[in-house]
Amino acid sequence: MRSDAGTRNALGIDIGGTSVRAAIVSSDGTVQGELYDAPHYGGDITSELARICLDLRQQGRQHGIGYDVVGVALAGGWDPRTGRVSSAPTAPSLLGRDPRTFDVGGPVVVIANDADAALFAEWRCGAARGSRNCLGFIVGTGLGGSAIVDCAPLRGSNGVAGEFGHLVFEPQGRACGCGGTGCLEQYVSGTALMRDYVGRIARADVATAHEVAVLARSGDAAAADAFMALGHRLGSAVASLTNVFNPDTVVLGGGMIDVSDLFLPAVRSAVAAHTMPMAAAAMTLKLASLGRAAGVVGAAIMAGAKR
Secondary structure, three states, X not given: OEOOOOOEEEEEEEEOOOEEEEEEEEOOOOEEEEEEEEEOOOOOOHHHHXXXXXXXXXXXXXXXXXXXOEEEEEOOEEEOOOOEEEEOOOOHHHOOOOHHHOOOOOOEEEEEEXXXXXXXXXXXXXXXXXXXXXXXXXXXXXXXXXXXXXXXXXXXXXXXXXXXXXXXXXXXXXXXXXXXXXXXXXXXXXXXXXXXXXXXHOOOOOOOHHHHHHHHHOOOHHHHHHHHHHXXXXXXXXXXXXXXXXXXXXXXXXXXXXXXXXXXXXXXXXXHHHOOHHHHHHOEEEEOOOHHHHHHHHHHHHHHHOO
C-alpha cells in the first residue's frame, strides 16, 4: 500500500532490551503517524506484536497510510542460514523462532540486530548521513554496536559482526548474558551504571539509570562519579575501535544519550587520550539524531529496500 502522497511505506518493529517500538515509515525515513513505544518484560511478545500491528494498520487506514513489507530489529542475533533467532538475552521467548512467521500484517523481509538497524538509520537519514565509514555505539539497557565499512553494513560470517558490547573488558569480571565473562556491556550500559552506583553507596533502593541521573543532577557525588566512570570506559572503547576501523564518524545512540551531558565529557577525554593521532584527525564523534525511533526507522528502510 501507499500513502496519500504516493510514497511507499514499510513497517518497522524494534524489539529492544526493555521496550517494543513500531511505526509505519516512508522510504525517506519519515515516521508516518505515531511511534508505538511501550515496555516489555521478557515474556512471550509475539501476541503483543500482533496486537500492535493490528492497531497500527487500523490507525493507518484512518489516514490513508499503509505498508506492504515489514522489517524487524531485535536485541540479539539472527542466523540468516536458518532464519531463526540465535540469541535473545532480553526476550528469551524469541529464541529459536523465525520472525518471518510472525503475524504482523505483511511479509517480514528483513531481520536485523537492533544496533545495526539504528546505525543504518543514522547513516541514511541522521547523524552519520554522508559518512563512508562509521561506527555506532548504542548505549541503553545493554550496549549494542555496529559498523558500516565503505558504505556497506558489516555483517560477518553469520550475521553477528559488530558486537562491541562483548569486547572483553575484564577477563575475570562479571558474567554476561552471552555466556562470557567481563564483557564491556557489563560495565558500559544503563544496567551497569545502576549497579556501579548501588555499589558505591551500598544500598539497593535505586531501580533505574534515570534515577541515578536525577541524583547526579541534584549534586550526588557518587552518582556523578558513576556517570564519569561509564564515560571513560565508553571513550576507551571508542578509541580502541577507532584505531581498528579508522572511521570518519562515530555515533553514540540509545536511551542513555538523553543524559549524555553527564558522561560525554569523560568520553571525549578518553577518546583524546587513547586514539592514534591520524585516526583521531579523521573521526568526528556525534550524538545520534533520530532518538528512540532509530531502530524502527532502520528496520523499515532496510525492508523497503528489499522489495
